[in-house]
Amino acid sequence: MSPVLSRERIAKLRDDDRMPWRQWRWAFGAVWMIFLLYPVIAIATSDNSVLVRVLGFVDLGVFALVYLVACFLLMNSAPRGDGDYDRARWYITGVLIALAGLMFPIIHEDAFGLAGFLMAVVSFTAPRRLQVIVIVGLIAAVYVVPKLLGWDVDFGTFAIMVAIGTTMIAIRAASEREYERAASADRQRELNAELAVVAERESVARDVHDILGHSLTVISVKTELAGRLVDLDPERAKAEIAEVNALSREALAEVRSTVGRLRMPELPSGLASAASALSAAGIVADVPDPADVRTPYATLFAWVLREAVTNVVRHSGATSCRVRVGRDEITVADDGGGSAMLTYGNGLRGLSERVADAGGALRVESDERGTVVTATVSTSTAATSNMMG
The missing domain is CATH 1.20.5 (Single alpha-helices involved in coiled-coils or other helix-helix interfaces)
Structure with missing residues (x-):
């Protein structure tokens, strides 16, 4: 199995949890909008005519809007590997470069204050080698272009661009290492399931x-x-x-x-079968390694896993499913289109009775955001149930 990460693999790794904070990751990129204050001041204090300054503010406003769109598209979603997405992100990058270029006749060397935004966007759109080339080129341009055109070199801007560029390169390298570690762990889980x-x-x-x-x-x-x-x-x-x-x-x-x-279902083989079934259905499976699971209720949890995963594959329309197994609890959560009526299905009703007979409780939470099936067994309740049985 190749250790190289494909765009599809990175997409799965980025979208695995779908936690609420991840849906607002674009806001972290939007925070840098505060640095637009410098070109705003440069336009306002320039000796251009009122019309030129107005055009400068319009250009800067469009730049800010396109940058926000870029943050949302590039940070709130992962590359899908399809042509439309790839073209869209490169179009956005090209538009930002063009808008930044239009600022040079208005505020001259101060337009390099927008280079940091271009570095951020390129870090999300370009391959790593191209990212490094573009960032190094932008940093060099902050010094070389003013020298060639007879403008003043702003060493403060130059230092800031160096800091931003090296930070972006470091973040990109750390992110790719993290994705590689996650992919390696994912491959190990798949191997354990196959074994x-x-x-x-x-x-x-x-x-x-x-x-x-x-x-x-x-x-x-x-x-x-x-x-x-x-x-x-x-x-x-x-x-x-x-x-x-x-x-x-x-x-x-x-x-x-x-x-x-x-x-009689067994939990280790059930986890392996669940991962295989979910993957075959095109659903990203986040299933624990059978070797890491320790529970005295393995048979009961295997029944819960079988029924819950069957529902996910057949009815949910989910793109991801996460399974967690603790000593006294198992949870199967998906991001499909759930329904409150799901709790009245024959399968889950029978499963609820099975869990209750073992001294536990089955809880099903289902709405348009997805479905979470949780079976919990209280040690004292299970012991009492066994004694009565």
Whole structure:
């Protein structure tokens, strides 16, 4: 599996939690709008005509508006890898560069005060190598362009641009390392899930071989022997046939026991199956590593997991699903289009009864923002239920 992060993988990693604060990440970029105060002062104190200054304020206002749109699009959502999104973000970047360029005839070297905003936008739109090239180029331009055009070099602006540029490069590098770590952990969870499924299949194969292989071999030998003894020693043949019947009943009982055990869901394999089912349905799965789960209610939680994930895959229309398993609680949350009527479904109603029989409680919260299914087992209540049972 390639360690290189695709845009689709980064999109999944950025959108996994959908926490409320993440929907306002664009506001962090908008905070930097305060630095527009410097070009505003430069326009207001310039010796241009009133019309030129008005045009400068209009240009700066449009720049601020486009920058806010860029912050919202680039920080509140992740790249989808589609052509329309890629073109839109490059169009926005181009418009910002053009608007910044129009400020040079009006406020000259003070227009470089907008370079920091361009650095921020490029950091979200361009590949890392291009980001570094553009930022270094903008920093150099703060010094070189005024020298070439005979303007004054503002070393204060130059120092600020150096600080902003290095900060943006460092943030981008740290973010990509974080995404790589998250992708590595995600790949490890997928591997663990696959190993859990393989281990379960091997367990089934061993059970079938041990039960049926031995029993059917003995039955085959004894029936052949009984067939030869029918005429020679009828009593011995009857005894062999009786043993065959006994072996058949014993094998049937063992097969039923094995099938019953296989039908009883197990939490580790259930987590692996849930991750596989969600991924197959195109739903981003955030499922804990089965090796990290410790709970005395594994069988009960496996039933809850099976029913909840089945509902997510079949009915939710969700894009992501998160599973959390604690010692006494399991939670399955999705971001699909839920409904209060969901709690009246036969599956969840039966599941609620199963959880109640085990001394726990099932809680379902569902609305247009998604559905959260939580099963909680109180240790004291479970102990009392077991004693009464």
